[in-house]
Amino acid sequence: MSPTQTAHLMDGTGTARRLVEESAGRAAELVRRTGSAPCLATVLVGEDPASVTYVRMKQARCAKAGIESRRVQLPAGTTTAELVAALRDLSQDASVHGILLQHPVGPHIDERAAFEAIAPEKDVDGVTMTSFGAMAFGLPGFVSCTPGGIMRLLDEYDVDVAGRHAVVVGRSAILGKPAGMLLLARDATVTYCHSRTADLSAYVREADIVVAAVGRPRLIRGEDIKPGAVVIDAGYNAGNVGDVDFDTAAERARLITPVPGGVGPMTIAVLLAQTVTAAYHQLGADLDRAIV
Amino acid sequence: MSPTQTAHLMDGTGTARRLVEESAGRAAELVRRTGSAPCLATVLVGEDPASVTYVRMKQARCAKAGIESRRVQLPAGTTTAELVAALRDLSQDASVHGILLQHPVGPHIDERAAFEAIAPEKDVDGVTMTSFGAMAFGLPGFVSCTPGGIMRLLDEYDVDVAGRHAVVVGRSAILGKPAGMLLLARDATVTYCHSRTADLSAYVREADIVVAAVGRPRLIRGEDIKPGAVVIDAGYNAGNVGDVDFDTAAERARLITPVPGGVGPMTIAVLLAQTVTAAYHQLGADLDRAIV
Numbered sequence: 307m308s309p310t311q312t313a314h315l316m317d318g319t320g321t322a323r324r325l326v327e328e329s330a331g332r333a334a335e336l337v338r339r340t341g342s343a344p345c346l347a348t349v350l351v352g353e354d355p356a357s358v359t360y361v362r363m364k365q366a367r368c369a370k371a372g373i374e375s376r377r378v379q380l381p382a383g384t385t386t387a388e389l390v391a392a393l394r395d396l397s398q399d400a401s402v403h404g405i406l407l408q409h410p411v412g413p414h415i416d417e418r419a420a421f422e423a424i425a426p427e428k429d430v431d432g433v434t435m436t437s438f439g440a441m442a443f444g445l446p447g448f449v450s451c452t453p454g455g456i457m458r459l460l461d462e463y464d465v466d467v468a469g470r471h472a473v474v475v476g477r478s479a480i481l482g483k484p485a486g487m488l489l490l491a492r493d494a495t496v497t498y499c500h501s502r503t504a505d506l507s508a509y510v511r512e513a514d515i516v517v518a519a520v521g522r523p524r525l526i527r528g529e530d531i532k533p534g535a536v537v538i539d540a541g542y543n544a545g546n547v548g549d550v551d552f553d554t555a556a557e558r559a560r561l562i563t564p565v566p567g568g569v570g571p572m573t574i575a576v577l578l579a580q581t582v583t584a585a586y587h588q589l590g591a592d593l594d595r596a597i598v
Numbered sequence: 599m600s601p602t603q604t605a606h607l608m609d610g611t612g613t614a615r616r617l618v619e620e621s622a623g624r625a626a627e628l629v630r631r632t633g634s635a636p637c638l639a640t641v642l643v644g645e646d647p648a649s650v651t652y653v654r655m656k657q658a659r660c661a662k663a664g665i666e667s668r669r670v671q672l673p674a675g676t677t678t679a680e681l682v683a684a685l686r687d688l689s690q691d692a693s694v695h696g697i698l699l700q701h702p703v704g705p706h707i708d709e710r711a712a713f714e715a716i717a718p719e720k721d722v723d724g725v726t727m728t729s730f731g732a733m734a735f736g737l738p739g740f741v742s743c744t745p746g747g748i749m750r751l752l753d754e755y756d757v758d759v760a761g762r763h764a765v766v767v768g769r770s771a772i773l774g775k776p777a778g779m780l781l782l783a784r785d786a787t788v789t790y791c792h793s794r795t796a797d798l799s800a801y802v803r804e805a806d807i808v809v810a811a812v813g814r815p816r817l818i819r820g821e822d823i824k825p826g827a828v829v830i831d832a833g834y835n836a837g838n839v840g841d842v843d844f845d846t847a848a849e850r851a852r853l854i855t856p857v858p859g860g861v862g863p864m865t866i867a868v869l870l871a872q873t874v875t876a877a878y879h880q881l882g883a884d885l886d887r888a889i890v
Contacts, residue, residue, distance in 0.1 A: 418737060435731025442730060443771050445710060469794045477782060479735050486790075490769060493794040495801070498778075502761045502785040509787065 313537070313559040314463075315568075318455070321462045322571035326371055329579045333372040336582065336591055344585030345374040346404040346430065346577075347396045351389060351411045352382035361408050364574055371578050376402060386416045390423040397425035403588050404430035404581035409480070427587060430580035433480055441484050444491040448580045453485035455572025456517060456538050457492070463561055465515070465536050468493035473509050475499045475526065475549070476519035481540060485517050518549035528554020537562040540569045605829070605851040606755075607860075610747070613754045614863035618663055621870045625664040628874065628883055636877030637666040638696040638722065638869075639688045643681060643703045644674035653700050656866055663870050668694060678708045682715040689717035695880050696722035696873035701772070719879060722872035725772055733776050736783040740872045745777035747864025748809060748830050749784070755853055757807070757828050760785035765801050767791045767818065767841070768811035773832060777809050810841035820846020829854040832861045 337343050346368055348361045361377065368375040378392060389411065396402050405428045411417050426436040432450035440447030449457070460467060472494040476482035482498065490496045499509050500520070510516055510530040516537045518526050523543040528551050531537060537559040541549025548565030556562050563569050586592070629635050638660055640653045653669065660667040670684060681703065688694050697720045703709050718728040724742035732739025741749075752759060764786040768774035774790065782788045791801050792812070802808055802822040808829045810818050815835040820843050823829060829851040833841025840857030848854050855861050878884070 418735065435728050435735065438734060439727025439730045442734070442775055443710065443727065469796045471796075483734055483782075490775075490790050490792075493792070495789065495791055495795040497787065497789040498782050499787055500782075500785070503787040504761045504763075 322575035325575040330371040393423035403585035442487040450484040451576040454576040470514035472515040473513035524551040531558040610860040614867035617867040622663040685715035695877035734779040742776040743868040746868040762806035764807040765805035816843040823850040
């Protein structure tokens with residue numbers, strides 16, 4: 307690639323649409339076989355406007371894909387014990403196949419305890435420690451949706467990560483950490499950078515694949531992108547700005563995700579796909595194909 | 599440090615001895631308080647001579663520390679289902695506080711299924727996915743013994759890993775992967791290298807801390823060690839040879855673990871410490887202090 311050529315965009319919107327269509331087809335097939343549609347329970351604590359919007363959007367996407375959803379709205383003052391009890395009930399409810407606990411749940415709640423109350427077979431958002439272990443060990447299980455979406459995007463663009471150096475910037479439990487584990491399971495050499503990393507630029511400059519997942523606008527500068535690298539921007543900041551300085555990075559990257567329209571749409575698409583898969587498992591229907 | 603000065607040795611034998619003494623004191627205190635000693639169940643499938651020796655050694659160390667042990671010897675032809683059943687029984691047996699499944703279990707057994715049959719509160723060897731998730735998320739739980747021993751050694755020698763670049767060579771489920779997660783939880787920038795890594799030397803040369811955990815004799819060459827680095831050799835190969843070329847690495851490292859007498863002795867010491875901690879928890883006794 308010549309220095310003046312700009313990167314190819316990785317089209318998350320189109321890739322997500324195809325994945326949703328595939329999930330809709332599988333959901334319809336499940337209804338034909340069993341009479342039951344997949345059902346996702348969404349659990350929301352309090353009424354944070356952004357969270358309310360996210361949950362509503364997820365339910366709308368479910369509906370379009372032929373996935374039922376059940377909205378569980380709990381008051382802001384819900385205790386950890388009450389939330390755990392609600393999640394345990396859903397875990398035992400045979401009419402619910404997947405459970406999504408909308409993050410964040412508020413500082414007074416032990417979020418980890420809540421996540422762990424989700425049965426692993428219904429953990430379609432990939433937030434339990436069991437799911438994380440499965441990702442890390444390359445075992446069957448549900449993946450965190452955004453990292454799972456990143457892997458699907460890499461596959462869509464035939465990016466072979468084996469033996470390449472992937473630098474993951476960020477180490478959150480639902481994004482950076484699992485993204486690194488999924489890349490490692492695919493034989494990438496993986497470096498985790500974060501807020502305490504000294505000289506972040508030095509690591510980014512060595513990366514064949516950059517995954518930015520830290521939530522700081524334009525933290526990753528184009529001048530640090532290795533020419534020909536693949537740049538995945540999983541950050542989202544106010545004003546449709548990612549963690550990568552897109553314009554300068556696009557001048558050097560071989561492939562890059564835009565914000566919006568890159569990683570973002572993949573998250574819900576993976577959530578829907580995994581919900582359908584969970585329903586197949588729980589309804590005892592043959593699973594035609596792998597998840598994501 | 600002048601170029602001709604050699605590294606200080608990290609004394610695993612002495613550090614492990616102190617940890618075992620501490621565990622013995624806590625075990626004795628538990629007996630005084632509750633009338634019960636900690637009990638570790640060791641489960642061995644088949645009669646592989648090395649495994650028989652390891653189990654015997656672990657039991658002998660238990661005995662010296664005032665920890666009871668129960669040896670469960672299963673025939674080589676044991677199936678996965680039989681092994682899982684045995685481990686579930688032990689998980690429910692109130693007189694057993696910790697469970698160790700001696701690795702390897704034989705190729706006909708699904709080792710992961712066996713590990714997952716160990717109740718997390720008795721997983722004193724830190725092999726379950728729940729334990730791995732806890733290590734990764736910085737939550738309370740039992741650590742993999744060898745990585746836990748590495749962290750204890752680093753603490754013993756006041757190595758502050760925050761912000762430093764730790765390169766972990768190897769990605770096994772019980773050594774490389776959890777070691778990296780524990781280092782990341784302590785704010786190191788962590789790179790996982792492995793057999794598919796292109797140009798391992800380039801990564802090692804950038805490392806402030808090297809953890810060699812791959813089982814290939816003298817894979818890490820002294821010429822690649824950054825002057826002043828901390829070198830942890832968790833490899834063990836025939837002939838008392840580690841994964842690091844000790845003589846040349848010691849010329850450049852600030853601190854280095856010998857083989858034998860470095861990481862090796864720490865593994866059993868952490869196993870004993872965690873067994874005592876598990877017993878305190880299960881017997882409802884106050885826990886005086888953190889685990890490792």
